Amino acid sequence: MASSRVLYVHSDDYVRTCDSMARLPHRASMVHLLIKAYGLLKFMRVIAPRMASHDDLAAFHSDAYLSHFELVSREGEDADLPESQQYGLGYDCPVMEGVFEYAAAVAGATLTAAEGLRNGVCDVALNWAGGWHHAKKDEASGFCYVNDVVLGILKLREQFQRVLYIDFDLHHGDGVEDAFSFTPKVVTLSFHKFSPGFFPGTGDIAEVGLGRGRFYSINVPLSDGIADEKYVDICHSVLQAVNTTFLPEAVVCQFGADTLAGDPMCSFNLTPKGLGQCLQIVLGWQKPTLLLGGGGYHLANTARCWTYLTALVLDQVLASEIPEHQFFPEYGPDYVLEVTPGCRSDTNNPAHLDQVLAEIRENLKHMA
Numbered sequence: 001m002a003s004s005r006v007l008y009v010h011s012d013d014y015v016r017t018c019d020s021m022a023r024l025p026h027r028a029s030m031v032h033l034l035i036k037a038y039g040l041l042k043f044m045r046v047i048a049p050r051m052a053s054h055d056d057l058a059a060f061h062s063d064a065y066l067s068h069f070e071l072v073s074r075e076g077e078d079a080d081l082p083e084s085q086q087y088g089l090g091y092d093c094p095v096m097e098g099v100f101e102y103a104a105a106v107a108g109a110t111l112t113a114a115e116g117l118r119n120g121v122c123d124v125a126l127n128w129a130g131g132w133h134h135a136k137k138d139e140a141s142g143f144c145y146v147n148d149v150v151l152g153i154l155k156l157r158e159q160f161q162r163v164l165y166i167d168f169d170l171h172h173g174d175g176v177e178d179a180f181s182f183t184p185k186v187v188t189l190s191f192h193k194f195s196p197g198f199f200p201g202t203g204d205i206a207e208v209g210l211g212r213g214r215f216y217s218i219n220v221p222l223s224d225g226i227a228d229e230k231y232v233d234i235c236h237s238v239l240q241a242v243n244t245t246f247l248p249e250a251v252v253c254q255f256g257a258d259t260l261a262g263d264p265m266c267s268f269n270l271t272p273k274g275l276g277q278c279l280q281i282v283l284g285w286q287k288p289t290l291l292l293g294g295g296g297y298h299l300a301n302t303a304r305c306w307t308y309l310t311a312l313v314l315d316q317v318l319a320s321e322i323p324e325h326q327f328f329p330e331y332g333p334d335y336v337l338e339v340t341p342g343c344r345s346d347t348n349n350p351a352h353l354d355q356v357l358a359e360i361r362e363n364l365k366h367m368a
């Protein structure tokens with residue numbers, strides 16, 4: 001990738017705001033400082049994000065939700081207003097003071113990245129602190145308060161007729177699928193763990209979209225223990241089939257890193273190399289591409305993964321040794337970039353995966 005054609009959305013203020021999300025302490029700093037420590041910033045155009053305005057957020061979210069969310073964010077924890085529950089606020093989506101500013105900052109960063117692509121300023125745009133795919137029009141969900149992914153896709157749709165969304169996070173990208181389930185202009189494709197009782201519970205292969213959007217939502221339900229080889233194999237087959245059938249003009253990828261070996265979600269057994277092979281397939285299409293983060297609860301592995309993917313975009317090879325920097329101690333005991341797969345058994349049987357692929361190929365035949 002010609003380096004100046006890669007946009008990296010970053011500012012120290014933005015990282016500080018994202019770091020303030022207590023449940024992901026310093027993750028944004030760890031990601032940025034590892035990318036910086038590997039000397040990758042000089043290959044990219046670094047742009048400071050703008051804050052999303054109320055109108056920006058209202059492109060997807062309801063006014064009722066936004067004004068309630070802004071109110072409780074001002075008052076912080078003790079704002080246990082009765083209607084908070086109907087807006088998904090509390091429990092999975094605790095209301096920390098300033099959480100509205102955090103959500104507006106992340107949404108603004110994803111919009112800044114999407115605008116760079118829409119205006120032809122860059123070919124690839126990165127916002128690793130974005131990717132909050134569960135938020136609904138009027139409800140926070142799964143620790144997602146504002147759906148920056150939907151906002152980014154809507155921004156790209158101002159310029160591109162057909163947008164392909166690919167969700168590599170461990171969890172089903174339900175908020176994004178819901179937002180576009182009735183339209184054939186956006187294909188949402190999600191690879192995720194689908195298992196009784198596992199959040200969010202949606203994303204079965206039979207979920208194909210509704211009305212004019214029927215067959216434009218694609219779900220690849222997977223089970224625990226899948227490792228790089230099988231994951232890359234099914235991703236490659238589905239991605240190629242979707243790209244040649246839908247012919248997208250722009251692509252948005254959510255690379256939630258909770259699929260990695262060692263993640264506390266303890267489900268899949270992937271490594272950054274496997275996700276990198278999936279990214280290489282998408283980059284090979286040479287279409288305007290927006291890359292976002294998402295889940296990822298082993299903070300050092302998440303930083304390893306997104307740094308590795310950033311280097312892939314830049315055609316840069318990284319040394320195994322983690323460079324000396326502020327968070328170096330977090331990378332022990334080996335202090336290397338690679339993530340070692342776990343020795344967990346893969347519960348995905350090949351015959352079932354073939355069946356999943358056959359059903360998706362069948363559904364694609366109905367895509368006009």
Ligand SMILES: O=C(/C=C/c1ccccc1NC(=O)c1ccccc1Oc1ccccc1)NO
Nearest residue numbers: 023024092142143169171199256264265295297
């Ligand atoms: O990763 C996700 C969703 C996570 C999620 C879903 C339902 C309820 C809460 C969720 N998120 C969290 O609990 C959450 C968010 C940030 C940091 C730690 C978090 O907890 C854990 C707890 C145990 C393992 C991993 C994460 N979507 O991609």
Ligand SMILES: [Zn+2]
Nearest residue numbers: 170171258295
């Ligand atoms: Zn996740």
